[in-house]
Amino acid sequence: xxxRVVVLGAGFGGLELTTILSDALGDQIDxxxxxxxxxxxxxxxxxxxxxxxxxxxxxxxxxKDLAKPGVRFLQTNVLSIDPTTRKIGxxxxxxxADYLVVALGAxxxxxxxxxxxxEGTEFYTVxxxxxxxxxxxxxxxxxxxxxxxxxxxxxPPAPSETAFLLHDFLLSRGLRDSSDITLVIPFGVPIxxxxxTSEAILKAFAERGIRFIKDNLVQSLDPSRKIAxxxxxxxxxxxxxxxxxxxxxxxxxxxxxxxNDKYAWVQVNRQTLETSFERVWAVGDVNGIGTPxxxxxxxxxxxxxxxxxxxxxxxxxxxxxxxxxxxxxxEFGNGEVARVDVEFLAGSKPAGTYHAPTSGLRAEKDAFGSxxxxxxxxx
Numbered sequence: 220x221x222x223r224v225v226v227l228g229a230g231f232g233g234l235e236l237t238t239i240l241s242d243a244l245g246d247q248i249d250x251x252x253x254x255x256x257x258x259x260x261x262x263x264x265x266x267x268x269x270x271x272x273x274x275x276x277x278x279x280x281x282x283k284d285l286a287k288p289g290v291r292f293l294q295t296n297v298l299s300i301d302p303t304t305r306k307i308g309x310x311x312x313x314x315x316a317d318y319l320v321v322a323l324g325a326x327x328x329x330x331x332x333x334x335x336x337x338e339g340t341e342f343y344t345v346x347x348x349x350x351x352x353x354x355x356x357x358x359x360x361x362x363x364x365x366x367x368x369x370x371x372x373x374x375p376p377a378p379s380e381t382a383f384l385l386h387d388f389l390l391s392r393g394l395r396d397s398s399d400i401t402l403v404i405p406f407g408v409p410i411x412x413x414x415x416t417s418e419a420i421l422k423a424f425a426e427r428g429i430r431f432i433k434d435n436l437v438q439s440l441d442p443s444r445k446i447a448x449x450x451x452x453x454x455x456x457x458x459x460x461x462x463x464x465x466x467x468x469x470x471x472x473x474x475x476x477x478x479n480d481k482y483a484w485v486q487v488n489r490q491t492l493e494t495s496f497e498r499v500w501a502v503g504d505v506n507g508i509g510t511p512x513x514x515x516x517x518x519x520x521x522x523x524x525x526x527x528x529x530x531x532x533x534x535x536x537x538x539x540x541x542x543x544x545x546x547x548x549x550e551f552g553n554g555e556v557a558r559v560d561v562e563f564l565a566g567s568k569p570a571g572t573y574h575a576p577t578s579g580l581r582a583e584k585d586a587f588g589s590x591x592x593x594x595x596x597x598x
Contacts (some may be wrong), residue, residue, distance in 0.1 A: 221249050222532055227297055227305055227369035228255035228322035229282060231514035232521040234457055234595040236320060237290050239525035244532065245288040251314055252292045252325060253307070257282060259595075260512060261588055262374050262570055265348035266550065268475050271356070277347045286595050298324070300475035302496035318498050318528050321485065323472060325373060325504040325512055327464040328481070332368040334440030339463040342381070343373065351461065355388060360397035362459025364447050366437035367404045369465035371484075373504060373512040376549045376559075378402055378463060379409045379420050383552035385461075386427045403429040403447075413571025416549070416559045437462065465480050466512065472505060489564060490540040491527060492520050500524045500533075508543070510563045511595070515545040543569075548584040556580045564585070 224240060227234045229252050237252050245409060246451040264278035282292045283598045299308035327344055329335050340354055341347040365381050382402045389395040402424075406463060408417035409431070424431050435449045447455045467481045477485045484507030487493060491499050492508070501519030502524055519541065526539035544564030548556050555576035563569040574580060592598055 222317045223249040223251065224317070224318040224320065224528060225251045225253065225305070225316035226320045227253050227300070227307065227324060228324055228503070228505075229256070229259060229292070229323050230322060230503060230517060232322035232517035233320070234259065234591075235518045236322070236502065236515075236525050238287065238595055239522065241287040241289050241523075241526065243529050245355065248289045248532070250281075250290045251316075252285070252290060253295060253297060253309060253314075254282065255294065255296050256290075257294055260345050263548070263550075263584075263588070265342065265345065265378060266377070266384060268414060269342060269348050269355065269381075270388050271352060274354075280592055280596055286597055297471050300471060302475055302477055302494065302499045303500060305496075313455045318500075318531070320475065320500045320502055320524055320528075321472060321505055322496075322502040323469045323505050324517075325466040326469045328369075329464045331465045331467075332437065332462070334442050335368065335462055335464065338428075338440050338442045338460055338462070339446045341464050343463050345405050354459070354493070355385075358392075358394070358459055360389075360394040362399040362401065362456055363461065364437070364455050364457040364465075365400070365461045366447055367463045368437045369463075370405045370436070371512065372463050372466050374547070375406070375511050375513075376410060377546055378404055379424075380550040381461065383427070384430050384550055386429060387552045398439060400428070401432060402433045403435050403455075405434065405450060406435050406597065407433050410559060412561045412563070412569035413559045413573050415573035416557070416571060417558065417592075419573060419575065420549075420551075427552075429574045446514035466504075466571065468505065477501065480573065488528040492524055492535070492541055493527070500527075508541070508564075510543040510545070511547075511561075513547065515543065515547065516543065548580065549586065551576050554581065555574065556584050558583070559567055 236469045258279040267273040295309040295311040305319040307314045342351045387563045409420040412417040485501040502520040504512040523539045523541045525536040530537040558574040561571040
């Protein structure tokens, strides 16, 4: 019988995994790729839409365009996961898997931060980022707080990038002199694994008059008073709050027994990403391996898991091990893009290498997106 692989989640991890499996095995494998959304949006594209550089429809890549041997895409909600039997319940029926990959990412717990739902201005969900475009277009100036509300969040450079791009946006509108920008994050520096990158960001913040508040979270908002309260007791007034919500494990994963708490990420083998259940892996943001929550790390994990599944199907020994390698592009504003290369699992602590902004890195970032669209969506 043809082996069946069920992949839950069609983000970086799910798309890369199914592409590798299809390329290697084609019609010799039955891959069911499940996601509740109809399209994929790169994280960096949300910023492009927010600041008016692209339209929402320009950054959507529709799953209906997937056409790969052995792959079926199903847009539906995952209702249950039994990791022991590898049975999955969905709105569209039930599936049994020979190999199960959970790549459902991280959900957002807006209600966990008092006042955030009422304020309604977060930019990490796709709808929230797209709505922020209109908010910014109507902004008349005043203090802006870009605030992280939880310790673990996707794409750690993104809040700093947002501060740089907001600076440019306000300058272009003639609003920079009447607007303060404050960034609140839970780290001591913007990019802890790379002191050189952090130094460059802090220098650029100082040059642009962006206030950086370290080792803090936004604990609550008072929308009636337009006040953000930090964990150290500080109160920051704002005319505009741009929030990064608390991240949590998807509820269906909590109920599956892969973890028992909505804030406890799925534990996996650090080298193979396999869970404690046989032939069940957790890839990307949903696992607790210790790498940042970002697409490039999910993609790297997918390669390791794909190699393991291919080896098992062919009766070979798996040799690929996950190292937590990743390269992140950083928008510095004014059209400049830098890059930081980080390895998280090789030594006693993560190590990063900084590459200062160049025109070549702008082109490289553009190619990062276009080559993946071509690879995953056959364009």
